[in-house]
Amino acid sequence: MNKNLLISNRGSVIPASPIRKLIPCADEAKSRGIEVYHLNIGQPDIQTPSYFWRAIQGYGEKVLAYGPSNGLLALRKAIATYYNSFGAKNITAANVSITTGGSEAILFVYIILADKGDEFLIPDPCYANYISLAAIAEVKLVPILTKVEGGFHLPEEEEIEKLITPKTKGIIICTPNNPTGTIYSKDEMMRVARIAEKHNIYLISDEVYREFLFDGRKHTSVFNLPGADEYKIVIDSVSKRFSACGARIGCVVSTNEDVLKGVMRCSMSRLCPPTIEQVGMVELYGRMDDIIPEMMKEYELRRNVVYEEIQKIPGAFATLPEGAFYMTCRLPVEDAEKFTQWMLTDFSVDGKTTMIAPGEGFYVTPGRGRNEARIAYVLKEKELRDAMRILREGIKKYQEENK
Numbered sequence: 238m239n240k241n242l243l244i245s246n247r248g249s250v251i252p253a254s255p256i257r258k259l260i261p262c263a264d265e266a267k268s269r270g271i272e273v274y275h276l277n278i279g280q281p282d283i284q285t286p287s288y289f290w291r292a293i294q295g296y297g298e299k300v301l302a303y304g305p306s307n308g309l310l311a312l313r314k315a316i317a318t319y320y321n322s323f324g325a326k327n328i329t330a331a332n333v334s335i336t337t338g339g340s341e342a343i344l345f346v347y348i349i350l351a352d353k354g355d356e357f358l359i360p361d362p363c364y365a366n367y368i369s370l371a372a373i374a375e376v377k378l379v380p381i382l383t384k385v386e387g388g389f390h391l392p393e394e395e396e397i398e399k400l401i402t403p404k405t406k407g408i409i410i411c412t413p414n415n416p417t418g419t420i421y422s423k424d425e426m427m428r429v430a431r432i433a434e435k436h437n438i439y440l441i442s443d444e445v446y447r448e449f450l451f452d453g454r455k456h457t458s459v460f461n462l463p464g465a466d467e468y469k470i471v472i473d474s475v476s477k478r479f480s481a482c483g484a485r486i487g488c489v490v491s492t493n494e495d496v497l498k499g500v501m502r503c504s505m506s507r508l509c510p511p512t513i514e515q516v517g518m519v520e521l522y523g524r525m526d527d528i529i530p531e532m533m534k535e536y537e538l539r540r541n542v543v544y545e546e547i548q549k550i551p552g553a554f555a556t557l558p559e560g561a562f563y564m565t566c567r568l569p570v571e572d573a574e575k576f577t578q579w580m581l582t583d584f585s586v587d588g589k590t591t592m593i594a595p596g597e598g599f600y601v602t603p604g605r606g607r608n609e610a611r612i613a614y615v616l617k618e619k620e621l622r623d624a625m626r627i628l629r630e631g632i633k634k635y636q637e638e639n640k
């Protein structure tokens with residue numbers, strides 16, 4: 238290869254998504270006529286609410302023009318009203334900056350807050366794109382150790398504080414959590430807030446699953462915590478809340494003028510987020526009471542199913558997920574990636590197989606999570622039970638073959 242055509246070091250170290258990397262194997266299985274149950278990806282099967290479709294069908298403009306870089310005012314106002322409704326009293330439209338998905342919000346926040354080599358603490362495991370986007374932004378993630386046995390809850394304050402260095406720019410927290418389903422308690426949120434305030438670093442709170450709460454649990458947003466708001470940044474998205482992953486609408490919410498100006502400069506460089514989808518979202522933010530409770534009832538039922546089924550697998554272990562729609566479990570296999578691949582290439586029951594997301598790719602710490610997997614319960618009860626049964630039978634056969 239001509240040396241000039243080599244891609245950059247940065248380009249070569251961006252890790253592939255653990256959720257998507259085995260998709261070629263799934264496609265190959267499908268080409269053989271196998272039906273694949275996708276428990277690997279957080280793509281809900283729930284219909285995007287009809288209000289959205291109606292709103293975009295009524296879009297009356299003749300030109301699909303660029304919109305404002307920080308998003309349509311109507312949507313920023315609707316989101317601010319929604320934030321006020323859960324107690325974020327200081328938030329107005331001026332504090333909301335619309336991004337092309339929560340993913341872009343994460344990237345912008347990294348770029349604005351950190352220079353190359355600067356650090357962010359993050360509970361490990363974490364949403365895998367925090368890792369890949371950190372590689373793109375050339376920032377370093379420092380893992381806060383959490384374990385399946387403890388339901389992935391946070392360690393004590395001193396344990397977290399020990400990880401702070403002069404390069405630490407912030408703590409990233411995601412509640413309810415992807416990939417673990419953990420909801421951090423008010424006490425845990427206060428813990429990280431105290432550390433952030435004490436050390437003058439940012440507290441970045443990913444709250445894209447804010448409504449996904451089970452067993453009557455309450456959500457604690459960083460904006461519900463006492464103390465100054467200027468070090469708090471929220472990353473948000475419509476993808477899961479409105480079952481609208483393809484809309485590509487997210488936002489950064491902050492009261493910090495410098496952060497907002499930085500986000501605006503990044504936003505200008507990519508011109509604007511999708512226009513029509515923003516129009517549809519204005520409608521959905523005004524209809525949350527109609528949309529959310531029913532959706533959450535369905536997810537809680539699925540959560541119960543997946544937890545019940547995982548317990549039928551000898552040697553598997555998980556705690557009851559508290560929120561979001563994921564469970565990270567330990568499986569009785571040495572290498573969950575090899576097992577996942579084998580499920581797609583070598584195993585099926587009645588022409589069907591199940592795809593899960595191997596755990597290792599969700600960890601910042603090398604080598605952790607090899608015998609873990611994330612299961613996204615994004616199918617209806619009947620399919621979910623069938624998918625979990627196939628997983629159980631697959632594990633049994635795999636163990637027999639690998640004795």
Ligand SMILES: Cc1ncc(COP(=O)(O)O)c(C=O)c1O
Pocket residue numbers: 279337338339340341364411414415443445473474475476482485486487
């Ligand atoms: C925790 C978390 N943050 C952010 C995102 C990104 O969402 P979006 O689809 O808005 O880019 C996801 C998507 O799965 C997520 O799980």
